[in-house]
Amino acid sequence: NAGVTQTPKFRILKIGQSMTLQCTQDMNHNYMYWYRQDPGMGLKLIYYSVGAGITDKGEVPNGYNVSRSTTEDFPLRLELAAPSQTSVYFCASSAGFEQYFGPGTRLTVT
Amino acid sequence: GEDVEQSLFLSVREGDSSVINCTYTDSSSTYLYWYKQEPGAGLQLLTYIFSNMDMKQDQRLTVLLNKKDKHLSLRIADTQTGDSAIYFCAEQSNFGNEKLTFGTGTRLTIIP
Numbered sequence: 032n033a034g035v036t037q038t039p040k041f042r043i044l045k046i047g048q049s050m051t052l053q054c055t056q057d058m059n060h061n062y063m064y065w066y067r068q069d070p071g072m073g074l075k076l077i078y079y080s081v082g083a084g085i086t087d088k089g090e091v092p093n094g095y096n097v098s099r100s101t102t103e104d105f106p107l108r109l110e111l112a113a114p115s116q117t118s119v120y121f122c123a124s125s126a127g128f129e130q131y132f133g134p135g136t137r138l139t140v141t
Numbered sequence: 142g143e144d145v146e147q148s149l150f151l152s153v154r155e156g157d158s159s160v161i162n163c164t165y166t167d168s169s170s171t172y173l174y175w176y177k178q179e180p181g182a183g184l185q186l187l188t189y190i191f192s193n194m195d196m197k198q199d200q201r202l203t204v205l206l207n208k209k210d211k212h213l214s215l216r217i218a219d220t221q222t223g224d225s226a227i228y229f230c231a232e233q234s235n236f237g238n239e240k241l242t243f244g245t246g247t248r249l250t251i252i253p
Contacts, residue, residue: 035183064240071149073229073245074184089240121183128172130241132183 032057035133037122043139044112052107052136054122062125063105064089065097067118068135074121080105112140145244147230152250159217161247163230166211170232173206174241175215178227187228188215222251 038053056063061082066074066089076089080099094116096108105124109116117140123130144166153159165173171192176184190197190204190213197204203216217224230244 066243071245073145074243076240079240123183129186129189130184132185134181134183 034058035122035124035131037120037133037136039136040134041137043141044109046112046114046140048112049108049110050112050138052109052120052122052138054105054107054133055103056105056122056124056131057103058124058126058131059102060124060126060131061102062127062130063099064123064125064130065095065105065107066121066123067091067116068121069118077107077120109138114140116140145230145232145242147228147244147247149245150248150250152252153220154252155220155222157220159215159220159224159249161215161217161228161230161249163213163215163244164211165213165230165232165242165244167232167234167242168211169234170211172233173204173213174231174233175202175204176229176231176243178229178246180226184229217249220249220251222253225249225251 035056064079065077068074075091078097080086086097120136122133147163174189175187177187178184201218205214227246227248229246231241
Protein backbone atom coordinates (compact mmCIF):
# COMPACT_ATOMS: atom_id res chain seq x y z
CA ASN A 32 0.00 0.00 0.00
CA ALA A 33 1.20 3.49 -0.83
CA GLY A 34 -1.02 4.89 1.94
CA VAL A 35 -1.94 8.56 1.47
CA THR A 36 -0.24 10.35 -1.40
CA GLN A 37 -0.32 14.08 -2.11
CA THR A 38 0.78 16.09 -5.11
CA PRO A 39 2.49 18.42 -5.63
CA LYS A 40 5.08 18.52 -2.83
CA PHE A 41 5.77 22.21 -3.34
CA ARG A 42 4.04 25.00 -5.22
CA ILE A 43 4.40 28.75 -5.56
CA LEU A 44 1.28 30.63 -6.64
CA LYS A 45 0.70 34.23 -7.50
CA ILE A 46 -2.15 36.08 -5.79
CA GLY A 47 -5.42 35.38 -7.58
CA GLN A 48 -4.29 32.15 -9.25
CA SER A 49 -6.12 28.86 -8.78
CA MET A 50 -4.88 25.37 -8.14
CA THR A 51 -5.94 21.92 -6.99
CA LEU A 52 -4.07 19.93 -4.38
CA GLN A 53 -4.45 16.23 -5.05
CA CYS A 54 -4.92 13.56 -2.40
CA THR A 55 -5.34 9.83 -2.97
CA GLN A 56 -5.51 6.92 -0.54
CA ASP A 57 -5.42 3.22 -1.36
CA MET A 58 -6.63 1.87 1.99
CA ASN A 59 -10.35 2.01 1.16
CA HIS A 60 -10.93 4.44 4.03
CA ASN A 61 -14.30 6.16 4.21
CA TYR A 62 -13.10 9.23 6.12
CA MET A 63 -10.81 11.80 4.54
CA TYR A 64 -9.61 15.19 5.79
CA TRP A 65 -7.75 18.29 4.72
CA TYR A 66 -5.72 20.24 7.27
CA ARG A 67 -3.49 23.26 7.07
CA GLN A 68 -0.50 23.66 9.35
CA ASP A 69 0.79 27.11 10.15
CA PRO A 70 3.91 27.67 12.32
CA GLY A 71 3.06 27.49 16.02
CA MET A 72 -0.63 27.00 15.26
CA GLY A 73 -1.02 23.25 15.05
CA LEU A 74 -3.33 21.72 12.46
CA LYS A 75 -6.62 23.30 11.49
CA LEU A 76 -9.31 21.26 9.75
CA ILE A 77 -10.39 22.77 6.41
CA TYR A 78 -12.85 20.19 5.07
CA TYR A 79 -13.65 16.57 5.68
CA SER A 80 -15.62 13.76 4.08
CA VAL A 81 -17.29 10.73 5.64
CA GLY A 82 -17.70 8.93 2.32
CA ALA A 83 -17.95 9.35 -1.43
CA GLY A 84 -20.38 12.12 -2.35
CA ILE A 85 -20.40 13.64 1.16
CA THR A 86 -18.29 16.62 2.26
CA ASP A 87 -18.52 19.04 5.16
CA LYS A 88 -16.79 22.18 6.38
CA GLY A 89 -14.19 22.11 9.09
CA GLU A 90 -12.85 24.96 11.17
CA VAL A 91 -11.30 27.09 8.38
CA PRO A 92 -13.12 26.39 5.07
CA ASN A 93 -13.16 29.91 3.60
CA GLY A 94 -11.29 30.17 0.29
CA TYR A 95 -11.34 26.42 -0.35
CA ASN A 96 -13.56 23.84 -2.01
CA VAL A 97 -13.50 20.06 -2.06
CA SER A 98 -15.17 17.19 -3.85
CA ARG A 99 -15.34 13.45 -3.17
CA SER A 100 -16.48 11.63 -6.27
CA THR A 101 -14.64 8.41 -5.37
CA THR A 102 -13.55 6.73 -2.14
CA GLU A 103 -9.91 7.13 -3.12
CA ASP A 104 -9.65 10.80 -4.10
CA PHE A 105 -10.26 13.99 -2.16
CA PRO A 106 -8.92 17.03 -4.05
CA LEU A 107 -8.73 20.48 -2.44
CA ARG A 108 -9.33 23.48 -4.68
CA LEU A 109 -8.09 27.05 -4.11
CA GLU A 110 -9.96 29.39 -6.43
CA LEU A 111 -8.39 32.81 -5.79
CA ALA A 112 -5.13 32.32 -3.93
CA ALA A 113 -4.34 34.82 -1.18
CA PRO A 114 -1.14 35.27 0.89
CA SER A 115 -3.07 34.08 3.96
CA GLN A 116 -3.26 30.65 2.30
CA THR A 117 0.51 30.21 2.47
CA SER A 118 0.80 27.09 4.58
CA VAL A 119 1.58 23.38 4.60
CA TYR A 120 -1.44 21.30 3.64
CA PHE A 121 -1.95 17.77 4.87
CA CYS A 122 -4.46 15.24 3.67
CA ALA A 123 -5.43 12.36 5.95
CA SER A 124 -7.68 9.32 5.83
CA SER A 125 -9.21 7.08 8.45
CA ALA A 126 -11.24 3.90 8.77
CA GLY A 127 -12.64 5.06 12.08
CA PHE A 128 -9.77 5.51 14.47
CA GLU A 129 -6.18 6.26 13.53
CA GLN A 130 -5.75 8.98 10.95
CA TYR A 131 -3.08 8.33 8.31
CA PHE A 132 -1.40 11.43 6.95
CA GLY A 133 0.14 12.21 3.61
CA PRO A 134 3.58 13.87 3.38
CA GLY A 135 2.11 17.35 2.84
CA THR A 136 2.12 20.08 0.21
CA ARG A 137 4.04 23.28 0.95
CA LEU A 138 2.22 26.16 -0.73
CA THR A 139 3.50 29.73 -0.98
CA VAL A 140 1.29 32.52 -2.30
CA THR A 141 3.12 35.71 -3.30
CA GLY B 142 -15.48 25.08 20.50
CA GLU B 143 -12.87 22.62 21.62
CA ASP B 144 -9.41 23.89 22.50
CA VAL B 145 -6.18 21.97 23.03
CA GLU B 146 -3.05 23.67 24.38
CA GLN B 147 0.59 22.65 24.58
CA SER B 148 3.92 24.32 25.24
CA LEU B 149 5.77 25.06 22.01
CA PHE B 150 9.26 23.88 22.98
CA LEU B 151 11.00 21.34 25.22
CA SER B 152 14.71 20.53 25.46
CA VAL B 153 15.92 17.36 27.16
CA ARG B 154 19.33 15.73 27.60
CA GLU B 155 19.85 12.41 25.86
CA GLY B 156 19.05 9.57 28.26
CA ASP B 157 16.76 11.67 30.45
CA SER B 158 12.97 11.40 30.47
CA SER B 159 10.87 13.84 28.44
CA VAL B 160 7.46 14.92 29.66
CA ILE B 161 5.18 16.70 27.21
CA ASN B 162 2.01 18.21 28.61
CA CYS B 163 -1.35 19.03 27.07
CA THR B 164 -4.58 20.55 28.37
CA TYR B 165 -7.96 20.39 26.70
CA THR B 166 -11.32 21.97 27.32
CA ASP B 167 -13.88 19.51 25.94
CA SER B 168 -15.20 17.39 28.79
CA SER B 169 -16.89 15.02 26.31
CA SER B 170 -13.58 13.88 24.80
CA THR B 171 -13.71 10.17 24.12
CA TYR B 172 -10.22 9.54 22.80
CA LEU B 173 -6.98 11.44 23.28
CA TYR B 174 -4.04 10.94 20.99
CA TRP B 175 -0.35 11.70 20.67
CA TYR B 176 0.97 12.14 17.14
CA LYS B 177 4.62 12.54 16.15
CA GLN B 178 5.82 14.64 13.23
CA GLU B 179 9.38 14.26 12.01
CA PRO B 180 10.94 16.98 9.82
CA GLY B 181 9.39 17.21 6.38
CA ALA B 182 6.87 14.46 7.05
CA GLY B 183 3.22 14.03 7.92
CA LEU B 184 1.97 13.07 11.35
CA GLN B 185 2.10 9.50 12.64
CA LEU B 186 0.05 8.12 15.49
CA LEU B 187 2.33 7.43 18.46
CA THR B 188 -0.13 6.31 21.10
CA TYR B 189 -3.62 7.00 22.40
CA ILE B 190 -5.74 6.65 25.50
CA PHE B 191 -9.45 6.17 26.03
CA SER B 192 -11.12 8.71 28.27
CA ASN B 193 -12.09 6.00 30.79
CA MET B 194 -8.41 5.19 31.44
CA ASP B 195 -5.93 6.95 33.72
CA MET B 196 -2.69 5.57 32.36
CA LYS B 197 -1.33 3.64 29.43
CA GLN B 198 2.19 2.31 29.02
CA ASP B 199 3.75 1.21 25.74
CA GLN B 200 7.47 0.41 25.90
CA ARG B 201 9.24 3.76 26.53
CA LEU B 202 6.01 5.73 26.36
CA THR B 203 3.68 6.44 29.27
CA VAL B 204 0.47 8.41 28.83
CA LEU B 205 -1.23 9.88 31.90
CA LEU B 206 -4.75 11.30 31.83
CA ASN B 207 -6.26 13.48 34.55
CA LYS B 208 -9.88 13.90 33.51
CA LYS B 209 -10.74 16.19 36.40
CA ASP B 210 -8.10 18.72 35.36
CA LYS B 211 -8.42 17.88 31.63
CA HIS B 212 -4.68 17.29 31.51
CA LEU B 213 -2.83 14.77 29.36
CA SER B 214 0.88 14.02 29.43
CA LEU B 215 3.31 11.94 27.41
CA ARG B 216 6.45 10.66 29.09
CA ILE B 217 9.28 9.30 26.95
CA ALA B 218 11.79 7.33 29.00
CA ASP B 219 15.50 7.23 28.06
CA THR B 220 15.09 9.91 25.39
CA GLN B 221 17.13 9.28 22.24
CA THR B 222 18.17 11.54 19.37
CA GLY B 223 15.59 9.80 17.19
CA ASP B 224 12.89 11.17 19.46
CA SER B 225 13.55 14.69 18.14
CA ALA B 226 10.28 15.73 16.53
CA ILE B 227 7.13 17.76 17.05
CA TYR B 228 4.57 16.03 19.25
CA PHE B 229 0.89 16.85 18.84
CA CYS B 230 -1.81 16.19 21.35
CA ALA B 231 -5.28 15.68 19.81
CA GLU B 232 -8.73 15.02 21.18
CA GLN B 233 -11.78 13.43 19.59
CA SER B 234 -15.18 14.08 21.06
CA ASN B 235 -17.66 13.53 18.26
CA PHE B 236 -17.34 9.86 17.45
CA GLY B 237 -18.91 9.22 14.08
CA ASN B 238 -17.07 11.66 11.86
CA GLU B 239 -13.69 11.08 13.47
CA LYS B 240 -12.80 14.76 13.64
CA LEU B 241 -9.76 15.59 15.72
CA THR B 242 -8.82 18.84 17.41
CA PHE B 243 -5.05 19.26 17.52
CA GLY B 244 -2.86 21.21 19.88
CA THR B 245 -0.15 23.55 18.64
CA GLY B 246 2.53 20.87 18.90
CA THR B 247 5.61 20.69 21.16
CA ARG B 248 9.00 20.67 19.48
CA LEU B 249 11.24 18.26 21.40
CA THR B 250 14.96 18.93 21.07
CA ILE B 251 17.51 16.42 22.39
CA ILE B 252 20.73 17.78 23.87
CA PRO B 253 23.67 15.33 23.39
